């Protein structure tokens with residue numbers, strides 16, 4: 001009997017060792033922001049496949065709807081900064097001079113050529129050292145095409161890289177007669193992304209919508225409340241400054257599993273961290289700041305890795321959105337080997 005107990009005890013201890021939380025740098029999530037967008041046009045399937053090969057923990061999707069209600073992966077609900085929509089459909093411009101995804105059917109959007117993000121005023125690339133304009137061929141993917149790509153690569157490569165979709169502009173979509181959250185949640189469920197154990201974080205800036213996703217639509221997976229600056233007009237009915245206070249955070253904690261602030265919300269212009277991470281952790285939530293760009297570093301950072309060290313280890317954030325997932329994965333591997 002004693003032998004049985006001690007053997008079982010040994011077996012349990014072995015299992016516990018195997019399943020023990022990994023070293024701290026293993027727990028930091030690398031989230032490929034719009035794919036490997038530092039290297040290929042954002043949100044194209046090519047950028048997502050390249051990101052997958054870099055072994056991040058999650059790959060991000062921004063989601064908007066087409067006129068026929070199909071979720072597509074696109075950062076703005078405009079098409080003009082990343083495609084040739086203005087030359088293909090010149091008469092579909094709205095009064096504000098912009099081309100909206102919701103005004104085109106999926107079949108029409110599929111005829112567009114996607115490219116690196118441009119500044120509409122200059123027509124030049126926002127990030128001049130990235131992939132050249134008008135080279136090769138890229139399309140705007142549907143959310144389902146992207147999910148199939150990531151799940152397929154997970155199977156082919158023996159990985160479990162997660163998805164990190166963002167519901168964009170839900171109030172805008174509702175005004176256009178579309179319930180984007182319901183459509184996205186149903187698609188996620190169809191593909192097995194519906195519980196907190198599944199490799200998915202669903203994110204949204206609109207605090208009213210985040211609450212609706214949990215309470216009315218009954219979504220049970222991990223949820224992240226994104227935090228903007230009020231003057232970005234990201235979600236005009238939300239006071240983001242209030243959401244960042246301890247009181248605001250505790251109301252988020254009743255609904256969501258984490259927050260997604262931008263880096264300056266936790267690191268000052270001189271590179272000092274504040275109490276935001278501590279306050280978020282005290283409520284049992286995670287914090288995944290955005291966005292690290294090797295070609296557009298914060299002024300306080302002398303080099304790329306200093307941002308990772310400051311955000312993930314000095315400030316203690318749980319993960320980071322980056323346009324350069326390979327650099328973050330490499331940094332965390334070195335950090336682990338140093339332990």
Ligand code: CA
Nearest residue numbers: 060061062166
């Ligand atoms: Ca996003």
